[in-house]
Amino acid sequence: AxxxxxxxxxxxxxxxxxxxxxxxxxxxxxxxxxxxxxxxxxxxxxxxxxxxxxxxxxxxxxxxxxxxxxxxxxxxxxxxxxxxxxxxxxxxxxxxxxxxxxxxxxxxxxxxxxxxxxxxxxxxxxxxxxxxxxxxxxxxxxxxxxxxxxxxxxxxxxxxxxxxxxxxxxxxxxxxxxxxxxxxxxxxxxxxxxxxxxxxxxxxxxxxxxxxxxxxxxxxxxxxxxxxxxxxxxxxxxxxxxxxxxxxxxxxSGDMLHVSMKPSRHLNAQMRWVRSWLECISSSNNPSENMTMLPSAGYGTLVKFVIFLFYLRSIIKQHFIYMFVFTLSQINTETAEESLHHRRMWEKGHVDYMGKDSFENIKKKLDIFLD
Ligand code: UPG
Missing domain, CATH: 3.90.550.10 (Spore Coat Polysaccharide Biosynthesis Protein SpsA; Chain A)
Known part of the structure:
Protein backbone atom coordinates (compact mmCIF):
# COMPACT_ATOMS: atom_id res chain seq x y z
CA ALA A 1 0.00 0.00 0.00
CA SER A 253 5.59 17.58 23.57
CA GLY A 254 2.11 17.73 22.05
CA ASP A 255 1.40 18.37 18.45
CA MET A 256 -1.25 21.04 18.28
CA LEU A 257 -0.58 23.53 15.59
CA HIS A 258 1.62 26.30 17.03
CA VAL A 259 2.21 24.20 20.13
CA SER A 260 4.78 21.84 18.84
CA MET A 261 7.97 23.79 19.00
CA LYS A 262 10.41 24.75 21.68
CA PRO A 263 11.77 28.29 21.96
CA SER A 264 15.11 28.73 20.24
CA ARG A 265 18.25 29.74 22.10
CA HIS A 266 18.32 32.96 20.17
CA LEU A 267 14.80 33.73 21.29
CA ASN A 268 15.65 32.87 24.87
CA ALA A 269 18.53 35.32 24.79
CA GLN A 270 16.32 38.02 23.34
CA MET A 271 13.65 37.37 25.93
CA ARG A 272 16.15 37.56 28.75
CA TRP A 273 17.29 40.86 27.40
CA VAL A 274 13.71 42.12 27.19
CA ARG A 275 13.05 40.97 30.73
CA SER A 276 16.09 42.78 32.03
CA TRP A 277 14.86 45.83 30.19
CA LEU A 278 11.42 45.46 31.70
CA GLU A 279 12.92 45.19 35.15
CA CYS A 280 15.03 48.17 34.39
CA ILE A 281 12.05 50.27 33.29
CA SER A 282 9.78 49.22 36.10
CA SER A 283 12.41 49.82 38.75
CA SER A 284 11.77 52.99 40.69
CA ASN A 285 15.14 52.87 42.50
CA ASN A 286 17.86 54.84 40.93
CA PRO A 287 16.37 54.90 37.40
CA SER A 288 19.22 56.79 35.79
CA GLU A 289 21.64 53.99 36.62
CA ASN A 290 19.29 51.34 35.30
CA MET A 291 18.47 53.21 32.12
CA THR A 292 21.99 53.47 30.79
CA MET A 293 21.26 50.69 28.24
CA LEU A 294 18.29 52.48 26.75
CA PRO A 295 18.62 54.52 23.57
CA SER A 296 16.25 57.09 25.03
CA ALA A 297 18.15 57.56 28.29
CA GLY A 298 17.69 61.32 28.29
CA TYR A 299 13.86 61.30 28.09
CA GLY A 300 11.25 60.99 30.77
CA THR A 301 10.07 57.59 32.00
CA LEU A 302 6.81 57.80 30.06
CA VAL A 303 8.53 58.46 26.74
CA LYS A 304 10.93 55.63 27.44
CA PHE A 305 8.08 53.35 28.23
CA VAL A 306 6.28 54.15 24.96
CA ILE A 307 9.45 53.68 22.93
CA PHE A 308 10.07 50.48 24.78
CA LEU A 309 6.56 49.23 23.96
CA PHE A 310 7.15 49.76 20.25
CA TYR A 311 10.47 48.00 20.44
CA LEU A 312 9.01 45.17 22.47
CA ARG A 313 6.18 44.83 19.99
CA SER A 314 8.57 44.40 17.07
CA ILE A 315 10.51 41.70 18.89
CA ILE A 316 7.44 39.92 20.14
CA LYS A 317 5.75 40.14 16.77
CA GLN A 318 8.69 38.23 15.32
CA HIS A 319 8.42 35.53 17.91
CA PHE A 320 4.89 35.80 19.17
CA ILE A 321 4.15 32.21 18.33
CA TYR A 322 6.82 30.95 20.72
CA MET A 323 5.47 33.10 23.51
CA PHE A 324 1.95 32.18 22.63
CA VAL A 325 2.75 28.48 22.70
CA PHE A 326 4.56 28.61 25.94
CA THR A 327 1.90 30.67 27.60
CA LEU A 328 -0.73 28.28 26.31
CA SER A 329 1.01 25.29 27.79
CA GLN A 330 1.74 27.03 31.10
CA ILE A 331 -1.38 29.05 31.71
CA ASN A 332 -4.13 26.79 30.52
CA THR A 333 -6.98 29.15 31.19
CA GLU A 334 -7.72 30.33 27.67
CA THR A 335 -9.72 28.25 25.24
CA ALA A 336 -8.01 27.36 22.00
CA GLU A 337 -10.40 29.65 20.20
CA GLU A 338 -9.64 32.64 22.41
CA SER A 339 -5.94 32.03 22.09
CA LEU A 340 -6.17 31.84 18.33
CA HIS A 341 -8.13 35.07 18.23
CA HIS A 342 -5.54 36.69 20.50
CA ARG A 343 -2.77 35.52 18.21
CA ARG A 344 -4.58 36.83 15.13
CA MET A 345 -4.87 40.22 16.79
CA TRP A 346 -1.13 40.22 17.47
CA GLU A 347 -0.48 39.32 13.85
CA LYS A 348 -2.60 42.23 12.68
CA GLY A 349 -0.82 44.57 15.05
CA HIS A 350 -3.84 45.10 17.33
CA VAL A 351 -2.13 44.87 20.68
CA ASP A 352 -4.30 45.24 23.75
CA TYR A 353 -1.86 47.44 25.67
CA MET A 354 -4.32 48.30 28.39
CA GLY A 355 -5.70 44.77 28.91
CA LYS A 356 -4.42 41.31 28.07
CA ASP A 357 -1.14 42.59 26.65
CA SER A 358 -0.52 45.10 29.37
CA PHE A 359 2.95 45.72 30.69
CA GLU A 360 2.28 43.64 33.81
CA ASN A 361 0.89 40.67 31.87
CA ILE A 362 3.74 40.61 29.40
CA LYS A 363 6.23 40.70 32.23
CA LYS A 364 4.42 37.85 33.99
CA LYS A 365 4.49 35.75 30.84
CA LEU A 366 8.17 36.45 30.32
CA ASP A 367 8.88 35.47 33.90
CA ILE A 368 7.13 32.15 33.41
CA PHE A 369 8.86 31.70 30.10
CA LEU A 370 12.33 32.21 31.46
CA ASP A 371 12.20 30.59 34.86
N1 UPG B 1 -8.89 25.12 0.82
C1 UPG B 1 -7.68 25.66 1.15
N2 UPG B 1 -7.59 27.02 1.26
C2 UPG B 1 -8.64 27.85 1.06
C3 UPG B 1 -9.87 27.29 0.74
C4 UPG B 1 -9.97 25.92 0.63
O1 UPG B 1 -6.71 24.96 1.34
O2 UPG B 1 -8.46 29.08 1.20
C5 UPG B 1 -8.99 23.64 0.66
C6 UPG B 1 -9.26 22.91 1.96
O3 UPG B 1 -8.75 21.61 1.86
C7 UPG B 1 -10.76 22.90 2.01
C8 UPG B 1 -11.07 22.64 0.53
O4 UPG B 1 -10.11 23.37 -0.20
O5 UPG B 1 -11.28 21.92 2.87
C9 UPG B 1 -12.49 23.06 0.12
O6 UPG B 1 -12.78 24.36 0.58
P1 UPG B 1 -13.92 24.60 1.68
O7 UPG B 1 -13.84 26.00 2.14
O8 UPG B 1 -13.82 23.52 2.69
O9 UPG B 1 -15.20 24.44 0.79
P2 UPG B 1 -16.72 24.13 1.19
O10 UPG B 1 -17.57 25.27 0.73
O11 UPG B 1 -16.86 23.70 2.59
O12 UPG B 1 -16.94 22.88 0.26
C10 UPG B 1 -17.54 22.71 -1.01
C11 UPG B 1 -17.15 21.27 -1.33
C12 UPG B 1 -15.65 21.18 -1.49
C13 UPG B 1 -15.26 22.05 -2.65
C14 UPG B 1 -15.71 23.48 -2.40
C15 UPG B 1 -15.48 24.34 -3.64
O13 UPG B 1 -17.57 20.43 -0.27
O14 UPG B 1 -15.24 19.85 -1.72
O15 UPG B 1 -13.83 22.06 -2.72
O16 UPG B 1 -17.12 23.54 -2.08
O17 UPG B 1 -16.10 23.76 -4.74
Whole structure:
Protein backbone atom coordinates (compact mmCIF):
# COMPACT_ATOMS: atom_id res chain seq x y z
CA ALA A 1 0.00 0.00 0.00
CA UNK A 2 3.05 2.30 -0.21
CA UNK A 3 1.77 3.46 -3.58
CA UNK A 4 -1.56 4.61 -2.16
CA UNK A 5 -2.18 7.77 -0.20
CA UNK A 6 -4.76 9.99 1.42
CA UNK A 7 -4.27 13.55 0.22
CA UNK A 8 -5.50 16.90 1.49
CA UNK A 9 -4.89 20.57 0.76
CA UNK A 10 -4.23 23.49 3.11
CA UNK A 11 -3.24 26.84 1.63
CA UNK A 12 -3.81 28.91 4.78
CA UNK A 13 -3.01 28.58 8.48
CA UNK A 14 -6.68 27.96 9.29
CA UNK A 15 -6.96 25.12 6.84
CA UNK A 16 -3.70 23.75 8.27
CA UNK A 17 -5.54 23.33 11.58
CA UNK A 18 -8.17 21.36 9.70
CA UNK A 19 -5.59 19.28 7.82
CA UNK A 20 -3.78 18.49 11.06
CA UNK A 21 -6.97 17.19 12.66
CA UNK A 22 -7.93 15.25 9.56
CA UNK A 23 -4.46 13.63 9.42
CA UNK A 24 -4.53 12.76 13.11
CA UNK A 25 -7.98 11.22 12.78
CA UNK A 26 -6.72 9.01 9.91
CA UNK A 27 -3.82 7.87 12.10
CA UNK A 28 -6.11 7.31 15.07
CA UNK A 29 -8.13 4.86 13.01
CA UNK A 30 -5.04 2.99 11.93
CA UNK A 31 -4.71 3.76 8.26
CA UNK A 32 -2.04 1.69 6.52
CA UNK A 33 -1.80 4.17 3.65
CA UNK A 34 0.50 7.18 3.34
CA UNK A 35 -0.94 10.56 4.16
CA UNK A 36 0.06 13.64 2.19
CA UNK A 37 -0.77 17.32 2.54
CA UNK A 38 -0.38 19.91 -0.20
CA UNK A 39 0.47 23.33 1.22
CA UNK A 40 1.20 26.75 -0.19
CA UNK A 41 4.36 28.80 0.37
CA UNK A 42 2.42 31.17 2.63
CA UNK A 43 2.02 28.49 5.31
CA UNK A 44 4.28 29.36 8.25
CA UNK A 45 7.26 27.17 9.19
CA UNK A 46 5.55 26.42 12.53
CA UNK A 47 2.41 25.14 10.85
CA UNK A 48 4.50 23.15 8.42
CA UNK A 49 6.46 21.62 11.27
CA UNK A 50 3.24 20.53 12.99
CA UNK A 51 1.99 18.98 9.76
CA UNK A 52 5.28 17.13 9.28
CA UNK A 53 4.74 15.36 12.59
CA UNK A 54 1.48 13.89 11.37
CA UNK A 55 1.81 13.56 7.59
CA UNK A 56 4.19 11.29 5.69
CA UNK A 57 4.69 14.01 3.11
CA UNK A 58 4.18 17.76 3.14
CA UNK A 59 4.32 18.93 -0.47
CA UNK A 60 4.54 22.60 -1.32
CA UNK A 61 2.52 23.56 -4.38
CA UNK A 62 1.96 26.84 -6.16
CA UNK A 63 -1.36 28.44 -5.45
CA UNK A 64 -2.64 28.90 -8.94
CA UNK A 65 -4.47 32.15 -9.28
CA UNK A 66 -5.09 34.76 -11.90
CA UNK A 67 -1.67 36.30 -11.22
CA UNK A 68 0.13 33.05 -11.95
CA UNK A 69 2.47 33.84 -14.84
CA UNK A 70 2.65 30.27 -16.01
CA UNK A 71 -1.10 30.02 -16.28
CA UNK A 72 -1.98 33.30 -17.89
CA UNK A 73 -4.95 31.71 -19.55
CA UNK A 74 -6.72 31.94 -16.20
CA UNK A 75 -6.48 35.71 -16.17
CA UNK A 76 -9.73 37.21 -15.05
CA UNK A 77 -10.84 34.05 -13.23
CA UNK A 78 -9.63 34.66 -9.67
CA UNK A 79 -12.29 32.36 -8.20
CA UNK A 80 -10.49 29.44 -9.84
CA UNK A 81 -7.44 29.96 -7.63
CA UNK A 82 -7.87 27.40 -4.90
CA UNK A 83 -9.87 25.16 -7.22
CA UNK A 84 -6.97 24.82 -9.59
CA UNK A 85 -4.62 24.29 -6.68
CA UNK A 86 -6.70 21.31 -5.56
CA UNK A 87 -6.34 19.77 -9.01
CA UNK A 88 -2.60 19.47 -8.40
CA UNK A 89 -3.34 16.32 -6.41
CA UNK A 90 -3.42 14.59 -9.81
CA UNK A 91 0.29 15.41 -10.10
CA UNK A 92 1.26 13.10 -7.20
CA UNK A 93 2.26 10.42 -9.67
CA UNK A 94 4.49 8.51 -7.25
CA UNK A 95 1.17 7.11 -5.97
CA UNK A 96 -1.01 4.83 -8.08
CA UNK A 97 -4.25 5.54 -6.30
CA UNK A 98 -5.27 8.25 -3.84
CA UNK A 99 -8.22 9.41 -1.79
CA UNK A 100 -8.64 13.17 -1.54
CA UNK A 101 -10.15 14.48 1.71
CA UNK A 102 -10.95 18.15 2.24
CA UNK A 103 -9.13 19.70 5.19
CA UNK A 104 -12.49 20.26 6.89
CA UNK A 105 -13.25 16.54 7.19
CA UNK A 106 -12.88 14.35 10.27
CA UNK A 107 -12.39 10.58 9.99
CA UNK A 108 -14.38 8.58 12.56
CA UNK A 109 -13.62 5.02 11.41
CA UNK A 110 -10.98 3.29 9.33
CA UNK A 111 -11.77 4.07 5.69
CA UNK A 112 -8.92 2.24 3.93
CA UNK A 113 -11.57 0.25 2.03
CA UNK A 114 -12.00 3.37 -0.12
CA UNK A 115 -8.92 2.23 -2.05
CA UNK A 116 -10.96 -0.66 -3.44
CA UNK A 117 -12.89 1.92 -5.48
CA UNK A 118 -11.95 3.35 -8.85
CA UNK A 119 -11.56 6.89 -10.20
CA UNK A 120 -13.73 8.86 -9.84
CA UNK A 121 -15.66 7.60 -6.84
CA UNK A 122 -17.42 10.08 -4.58
CA UNK A 123 -20.54 10.50 -2.47
CA UNK A 124 -23.63 12.43 -3.61
CA UNK A 125 -23.80 16.07 -2.63
CA UNK A 126 -26.43 16.67 0.05
CA UNK A 127 -27.84 19.71 -1.72
CA UNK A 128 -27.76 18.34 -5.27
CA UNK A 129 -27.55 14.52 -5.23
CA UNK A 130 -27.07 14.23 -9.01
CA UNK A 131 -23.68 15.79 -8.42
CA UNK A 132 -20.97 14.37 -6.23
CA UNK A 133 -19.43 16.31 -3.39
CA UNK A 134 -15.73 16.91 -4.02
CA UNK A 135 -14.75 16.81 -0.35
CA UNK A 136 -14.02 13.05 -0.51
CA UNK A 137 -13.08 11.33 -3.76
CA UNK A 138 -10.99 8.45 -5.06
CA UNK A 139 -8.66 9.25 -7.96
CA UNK A 140 -5.64 8.04 -9.90
CA UNK A 141 -2.79 10.56 -10.13
CA UNK A 142 -1.86 11.18 -13.76
CA UNK A 143 -0.21 14.11 -15.50
CA UNK A 144 -2.37 13.44 -18.49
CA UNK A 145 -5.60 13.72 -16.49
CA UNK A 146 -4.22 16.82 -14.77
CA UNK A 147 -3.59 18.62 -18.04
CA UNK A 148 -6.99 17.54 -19.38
CA UNK A 149 -8.60 18.96 -16.23
CA UNK A 150 -6.78 22.26 -16.72
CA UNK A 151 -7.80 22.39 -20.35
CA UNK A 152 -11.37 21.65 -19.34
CA UNK A 153 -11.28 24.46 -16.78
CA UNK A 154 -9.85 26.85 -19.37
CA UNK A 155 -12.49 25.95 -21.89
CA UNK A 156 -15.63 25.54 -19.81
CA UNK A 157 -14.84 27.17 -16.47
CA UNK A 158 -16.86 25.72 -13.66
CA UNK A 159 -20.49 26.30 -12.91
CA UNK A 160 -20.11 26.97 -9.19
CA UNK A 161 -16.77 28.78 -9.20
CA UNK A 162 -15.17 25.92 -7.28
CA UNK A 163 -13.55 22.56 -7.93
CA UNK A 164 -16.81 20.73 -7.27
CA UNK A 165 -18.46 22.20 -10.37
CA UNK A 166 -15.39 21.63 -12.49
CA UNK A 167 -14.93 18.00 -11.41
CA UNK A 168 -18.61 17.25 -11.90
CA UNK A 169 -18.55 18.61 -15.41
CA UNK A 170 -15.32 16.73 -16.19
CA UNK A 171 -16.51 13.40 -14.73
CA UNK A 172 -19.98 14.07 -16.09
CA UNK A 173 -21.16 10.49 -16.33
CA UNK A 174 -20.68 9.89 -12.60
CA UNK A 175 -24.41 10.17 -11.88
CA UNK A 176 -25.49 7.51 -14.35
CA UNK A 177 -22.69 5.26 -15.50
CA UNK A 178 -21.34 3.10 -12.69
CA UNK A 179 -23.06 2.74 -9.33
CA UNK A 180 -19.87 1.34 -7.75
CA UNK A 181 -18.45 4.86 -8.03
CA UNK A 182 -21.19 6.20 -5.76
CA UNK A 183 -19.80 6.17 -2.26
CA UNK A 184 -22.29 5.67 0.55
CA UNK A 185 -23.29 8.93 2.15
CA UNK A 186 -21.59 7.99 5.45
CA UNK A 187 -18.19 8.44 3.75
CA UNK A 188 -18.93 12.14 3.38
CA UNK A 189 -21.60 13.00 5.88
CA UNK A 190 -22.41 16.66 6.19
CA UNK A 191 -21.90 17.71 9.80
CA UNK A 192 -25.33 19.34 9.90
CA UNK A 193 -27.22 16.14 9.01
CA UNK A 194 -29.55 15.17 11.80
CA UNK A 195 -29.70 11.49 10.81
CA UNK A 196 -27.21 8.65 10.51
CA UNK A 197 -24.62 10.50 12.57
CA UNK A 198 -23.84 7.35 14.58
CA UNK A 199 -22.92 5.54 11.33
CA UNK A 200 -20.68 8.30 10.01
CA UNK A 201 -17.27 7.26 8.74
CA UNK A 202 -16.16 10.71 7.58
CA UNK A 203 -17.80 13.93 8.73
CA UNK A 204 -17.53 16.99 6.50
CA UNK A 205 -17.81 20.49 8.00
CA UNK A 206 -19.08 22.01 4.75
CA UNK A 207 -19.67 25.70 4.31
CA UNK A 208 -18.19 28.95 5.51
CA UNK A 209 -18.18 28.19 9.24
CA UNK A 210 -15.53 25.66 10.19
CA UNK A 211 -14.84 23.95 13.52
CA UNK A 212 -11.88 26.25 14.16
CA UNK A 213 -14.31 29.19 14.11
CA UNK A 214 -16.53 27.65 16.76
CA UNK A 215 -16.41 27.24 20.49
CA UNK A 216 -15.29 24.06 22.18
CA UNK A 217 -17.90 23.07 24.73
CA UNK A 218 -17.58 19.52 26.00
CA UNK A 219 -20.91 19.70 27.83
CA UNK A 220 -22.85 20.49 24.67
CA UNK A 221 -24.00 17.18 23.18
CA UNK A 222 -27.49 18.04 21.96
CA UNK A 223 -27.05 17.46 18.25
CA UNK A 224 -24.74 15.41 16.07
CA UNK A 225 -23.16 18.70 15.04
CA UNK A 226 -22.25 19.47 18.67
CA UNK A 227 -20.82 16.01 19.10
CA UNK A 228 -18.82 16.21 15.87
CA UNK A 229 -17.50 19.62 16.88
CA UNK A 230 -16.39 18.28 20.23
CA UNK A 231 -14.74 15.31 18.53
CA UNK A 232 -12.93 17.70 16.22
CA UNK A 233 -11.61 19.77 19.14
CA UNK A 234 -10.73 16.65 21.11
CA UNK A 235 -8.69 15.45 18.14
CA UNK A 236 -7.08 18.86 17.78
CA UNK A 237 -5.98 18.77 21.40
CA UNK A 238 -4.95 15.14 21.47
CA UNK A 239 -1.50 13.67 21.26
CA UNK A 240 -0.73 12.16 17.93
CA UNK A 241 -1.54 8.45 17.65
CA UNK A 242 1.56 6.36 16.86
CA UNK A 243 2.49 6.15 13.19
CA UNK A 244 1.91 2.50 12.17
CA UNK A 245 3.94 0.78 14.89
CA UNK A 246 6.56 3.49 15.32
CA UNK A 247 7.27 4.87 18.74
CA UNK A 248 7.17 8.61 18.55
CA UNK A 249 9.69 9.93 21.05
CA UNK A 250 8.27 13.42 20.84
CA UNK A 251 4.76 12.53 21.78
CA UNK A 252 4.88 14.25 25.12
CA SER A 253 5.59 17.58 23.57
CA GLY A 254 2.11 17.73 22.05
CA ASP A 255 1.40 18.37 18.45
CA MET A 256 -1.25 21.04 18.28
CA LEU A 257 -0.58 23.53 15.59
CA HIS A 258 1.62 26.30 17.03
CA VAL A 259 2.21 24.20 20.13
CA SER A 260 4.78 21.84 18.84
CA MET A 261 7.97 23.79 19.00
CA LYS A 262 10.41 24.75 21.68
CA PRO A 263 11.77 28.29 21.96
CA SER A 264 15.11 28.73 20.24
CA ARG A 265 18.25 29.74 22.10
CA HIS A 266 18.32 32.96 20.17
CA LEU A 267 14.80 33.73 21.29
CA ASN A 268 15.65 32.87 24.87
CA ALA A 269 18.53 35.32 24.79
CA GLN A 270 16.32 38.02 23.34
CA MET A 271 13.65 37.37 25.93
CA ARG A 272 16.15 37.56 28.75
CA TRP A 273 17.29 40.86 27.40
CA VAL A 274 13.71 42.12 27.19
CA ARG A 275 13.05 40.97 30.73
CA SER A 276 16.09 42.78 32.03
CA TRP A 277 14.86 45.83 30.19
CA LEU A 278 11.42 45.46 31.70
CA GLU A 279 12.92 45.19 35.15
CA CYS A 280 15.03 48.17 34.39
CA ILE A 281 12.05 50.27 33.29
CA SER A 282 9.78 49.22 36.10
CA SER A 283 12.41 49.82 38.75
CA SER A 284 11.77 52.99 40.69
CA ASN A 285 15.14 52.87 42.50
CA ASN A 286 17.86 54.84 40.93
CA PRO A 287 16.37 54.90 37.40
CA SER A 288 19.22 56.79 35.79
CA GLU A 289 21.64 53.99 36.62
CA ASN A 290 19.29 51.34 35.30
CA MET A 291 18.47 53.21 32.12
CA THR A 292 21.99 53.47 30.79
CA MET A 293 21.26 50.69 28.24
CA LEU A 294 18.29 52.48 26.75
CA PRO A 295 18.62 54.52 23.57
CA SER A 296 16.25 57.09 25.03
CA ALA A 297 18.15 57.56 28.29
CA GLY A 298 17.69 61.32 28.29
CA TYR A 299 13.86 61.30 28.09
CA GLY A 300 11.25 60.99 30.77
CA THR A 301 10.07 57.59 32.00
CA LEU A 302 6.81 57.80 30.06
CA VAL A 303 8.53 58.46 26.74
CA LYS A 304 10.93 55.63 27.44
CA PHE A 305 8.08 53.35 28.23
CA VAL A 306 6.28 54.15 24.96
CA ILE A 307 9.45 53.68 22.93
CA PHE A 308 10.07 50.48 24.78
CA LEU A 309 6.56 49.23 23.96
CA PHE A 310 7.15 49.76 20.25
CA TYR A 311 10.47 48.00 20.44
CA LEU A 312 9.01 45.17 22.47
CA ARG A 313 6.18 44.83 19.99
CA SER A 314 8.57 44.40 17.07
CA ILE A 315 10.51 41.70 18.89
CA ILE A 316 7.44 39.92 20.14
CA LYS A 317 5.75 40.14 16.77
CA GLN A 318 8.69 38.23 15.32
CA HIS A 319 8.42 35.53 17.91
CA PHE A 320 4.89 35.80 19.17
CA ILE A 321 4.15 32.21 18.33
CA TYR A 322 6.82 30.95 20.72
CA MET A 323 5.47 33.10 23.51
CA PHE A 324 1.95 32.18 22.63
CA VAL A 325 2.75 28.48 22.70
CA PHE A 326 4.56 28.61 25.94
CA THR A 327 1.90 30.67 27.60
CA LEU A 328 -0.73 28.28 26.31
CA SER A 329 1.01 25.29 27.79
CA GLN A 330 1.74 27.03 31.10
CA ILE A 331 -1.38 29.05 31.71
CA ASN A 332 -4.13 26.79 30.52
CA THR A 333 -6.98 29.15 31.19
CA GLU A 334 -7.72 30.33 27.67
CA THR A 335 -9.72 28.25 25.24
CA ALA A 336 -8.01 27.36 22.00
CA GLU A 337 -10.40 29.65 20.20
CA GLU A 338 -9.64 32.64 22.41
CA SER A 339 -5.94 32.03 22.09
CA LEU A 340 -6.17 31.84 18.33
CA HIS A 341 -8.13 35.07 18.23
CA HIS A 342 -5.54 36.69 20.50
CA ARG A 343 -2.77 35.52 18.21
CA ARG A 344 -4.58 36.83 15.13
CA MET A 345 -4.87 40.22 16.79
CA TRP A 346 -1.13 40.22 17.47
CA GLU A 347 -0.48 39.32 13.85
CA LYS A 348 -2.60 42.23 12.68
CA GLY A 349 -0.82 44.57 15.05
CA HIS A 350 -3.84 45.10 17.33
CA VAL A 351 -2.13 44.87 20.68
CA ASP A 352 -4.30 45.24 23.75
CA TYR A 353 -1.86 47.44 25.67
CA MET A 354 -4.32 48.30 28.39
CA GLY A 355 -5.70 44.77 28.91
CA LYS A 356 -4.42 41.31 28.07
CA ASP A 357 -1.14 42.59 26.65
CA SER A 358 -0.52 45.10 29.37
CA PHE A 359 2.95 45.72 30.69
CA GLU A 360 2.28 43.64 33.81
CA ASN A 361 0.89 40.67 31.87
CA ILE A 362 3.74 40.61 29.40
CA LYS A 363 6.23 40.70 32.23
CA LYS A 364 4.42 37.85 33.99
CA LYS A 365 4.49 35.75 30.84
CA LEU A 366 8.17 36.45 30.32
CA ASP A 367 8.88 35.47 33.90
CA ILE A 368 7.13 32.15 33.41
CA PHE A 369 8.86 31.70 30.10
CA LEU A 370 12.33 32.21 31.46
CA ASP A 371 12.20 30.59 34.86
N1 UPG B 1 -8.89 25.12 0.82
C1 UPG B 1 -7.68 25.66 1.15
N2 UPG B 1 -7.59 27.02 1.26
C2 UPG B 1 -8.64 27.85 1.06
C3 UPG B 1 -9.87 27.29 0.74
C4 UPG B 1 -9.97 25.92 0.63
O1 UPG B 1 -6.71 24.96 1.34
O2 UPG B 1 -8.46 29.08 1.20
C5 UPG B 1 -8.99 23.64 0.66
C6 UPG B 1 -9.26 22.91 1.96
O3 UPG B 1 -8.75 21.61 1.86
C7 UPG B 1 -10.76 22.90 2.01
C8 UPG B 1 -11.07 22.64 0.53
O4 UPG B 1 -10.11 23.37 -0.20
O5 UPG B 1 -11.28 21.92 2.87
C9 UPG B 1 -12.49 23.06 0.12
O6 UPG B 1 -12.78 24.36 0.58
P1 UPG B 1 -13.92 24.60 1.68
O7 UPG B 1 -13.84 26.00 2.14
O8 UPG B 1 -13.82 23.52 2.69
O9 UPG B 1 -15.20 24.44 0.79
P2 UPG B 1 -16.72 24.13 1.19
O10 UPG B 1 -17.57 25.27 0.73
O11 UPG B 1 -16.86 23.70 2.59
O12 UPG B 1 -16.94 22.88 0.26
C10 UPG B 1 -17.54 22.71 -1.01
C11 UPG B 1 -17.15 21.27 -1.33
C12 UPG B 1 -15.65 21.18 -1.49
C13 UPG B 1 -15.26 22.05 -2.65
C14 UPG B 1 -15.71 23.48 -2.40
C15 UPG B 1 -15.48 24.34 -3.64
O13 UPG B 1 -17.57 20.43 -0.27
O14 UPG B 1 -15.24 19.85 -1.72
O15 UPG B 1 -13.83 22.06 -2.72
O16 UPG B 1 -17.12 23.54 -2.08
O17 UPG B 1 -16.10 23.76 -4.74
Missing amino acids: ADQAFVTLATTEDYCMGALVMGKSLRRHGTTRKIVVLISSSVSPEARHSLERVFDEVVQVDVMDSMDRTHLSWLGRPELGVTLTKLQCWMLIKYKKCVFLDADTLVLQNVDDLFEREELSAAPDAGWPDCFNSGVFVFRPSLHTHSRLLAHAAHYGCFDGGDQGLLNSFFKDWAVKDISKHLPFVYNLSSIQSKFGHQAKIVHFLGAVKPWHLRYDQSNKDSYLDQFLNMWWAEYRSQMPPISGEVDGNQD
